[in-house]
Amino acid sequence: MATDPNCIFCKIIEGKIPSKKVYEDDELFAFHDIAPWAPVHFMVVPKRHIASMAQLEAGDAALMGRLMTLAPKLALEQGCRPYPEGGFRVVVNTGTEGGQEVHHLHVHVMGGPRPWLKG
Numbered sequence: 001m002a003t004d005p006n007c008i009f010c011k012i013i014e015g016k017i018p019s020k021k022v023y024e025d026d027e028l029f030a031f032h033d034i035a036p037w038a039p040v041h042f043m044v045v046p047k048r049h050i051a052s053m054a055q056l057e058a059g060d061a062a063l064m065g066r067l068m069t070l071a072p073k074l075a076l077e078q079g080c081r082p083y084p085e086g087g088f089r090v091v092v093n094t095g096t097e098g099g100q101e102v103h104h105l106h107v108h109v110m111g112g113p114r115p116w117l118k119g
């Protein structure tokens, strides 16, 4: 598994930095955002260090497909109400102009009753 020793999310995945874990399997990890914008706010990440969506390759399609089909299940488990009254927002900040601060690909999942802190 490719990891980056300087990457904060790699350290979280390895358990070197504590996190509130939501889910883990052999290739995906999910944990609560430390500064939530919404009543439910967690991130799903590939365990392999991929810097951003911009680095995805054709061979990552299955991995990202699994990530995107896992997200709705975790959203419900974490307290988002069902679609269509409830729902959730998925955000993938990519690159500086995309607002990305941590350079390990992560999918934000936000939901819960309004209002939210942002968005």
Ligand code: AMP
Residues within 6 Å of the ligand: 008, 017, 019, 032, 033, 034, 035, 036, 092, 093, 099, 100, 101, 102, 103
């Ligand atoms: P982004 O701006 O999309 O790169 O988002 C990075 C997110 O990581 C921000 O929402 C931060 O609050 C969150 N974050 C940074 N450090 C940690 C940490 N140690 N544990 C959980 N979330 C973190």
Ligand code: ZN
Residues within 6 Å of the ligand: 003, 004, 007, 008, 009, 010, 011, 048, 049, 050, 103, 104
């Ligand atoms: Zn990483």
